[in-house]
Amino acid sequence: MRALVLVGACLWAGAARAEDMAFDAExxxxxxxxxxxxxxxxxxxxxxxATLIGPRLALTAAHCLWDEPRKRWVNPGVVHFVAGYRQGAYRAHSLAAAYRKPDDYAFAYGTARPNMQGDWVLIELADPIPGTPLTLEDPGAEADPAAIRREIRRAGxxxxxxxxxxxxxxxxxWRDPGPAPLLLHDCRAVPxxxxxxxxxxxxGNPVVIGVLVAGSREEGRAPSVAVPTAAFRETAAAMLKAQATTR
Incomplete structure (x- = not known):
């Protein structure tokens, strides 16, 4: 993580300052x-x-499904997606039926720089969640990898x-100038x-541009890390297509 922080330091110095915002969770x-x-x-x-990108498809970080004490990936049946959760109440709930992550993603506790770009997972839900899912950004939006993208939001x-x-x-x-396709950002990132x-x-509509996978150990002084949608867009499209034909 320290090496990543140093690489992005110059760009981060010119970024806008993130701040907590009022919003309607419903x-x-x-x-x-x-x-x-x-x-x-x-x-x-x-x-x-996690974020719904389809009625039965949720996006999150792969390390969320790692059972550290047992050193293994969890079974889908112990994974619960709870929509609209607030102080014990919620709008909808579904267990996971299956999930898909990169085959070569090997988790290292705390996330390690070499494998961070594979830290994403798409969770197929057993039951559809009512409401409007979010969509992944259009590939054309990534045309200028050197640009700083502003007015980003994040909720969790x-x-x-x-x-x-x-x-x-x-x-x-902004894109990490290193060899791995990662996004650096100044949104807060805590467990x-x-x-x-x-x-x-x-x-005119909010779209998903990445999934948060790691925070900086130097809170307020260095960027956090996200995997951009390019890493999982094709997999998500294939899963959404398959779900549409089987519902």
Missing amino acids: AWPYSAIGKLNVVLGTNRLQSCT YSRLKPQLMTAQGGCSA GESGSALLQVEA
């Missing part, structure tokens, strides 16, 4: 964001944030406030917010 696009609960055993629960369930969704606006994001989507308005 209104779109925030209604497409939910809490991801993974039951590891009796009184053992780990949580992240942090470990600091696990019963409420919180959001930030005014974030900036529980992993897997939350970075959103940017495109043609």
Whole structure:
């Protein structure tokens, strides 16, 4: 992580300052964001944030499905997507039926620089979640990899406030100049917010431009990390197409 911080330092110095924002968690696009609960055993629960990109397809970070004590990936049946969660109440719920992540993604606790670009997973839900999902950004929006993208939003369930969704606006994001296809950004990133989507308005509507996978160890002084949609767009399109033909 330290090497990544140094690479992006110059760009980050010119980015806008992210800030907490007021929002309606029941209104779109925030209604497409939910809490991801993974039951590891009796009184053992780990949580992240996930985003609906289809009625039965949710996007999050792959490391959210890693059982660290057992050193293995969890079974889909212990993964719960909870839409509209707020202090014990929620709008809808579904177990996972299956999930797809990069075959070569090997998790290292705390995330390691060489494998960070594979830290994404698409979760196929057993039941459809009502409401309007978010969409992934159009490939043409990535035409200028050197551009700083401004007015980014991000919402999720942090470990600091696990019963409420919180959001930030005014974030900036830019491509990591290193060899791996990653987005650096100045949105907050604390445990529980992993897997939350970075959103940017495109043609009048918010779209997903990346998924949060890592925070900086130097809070407020260095960028956090997201995997851009280019890494999983084709896989998502194939899964959405398959779901549309089987519903």
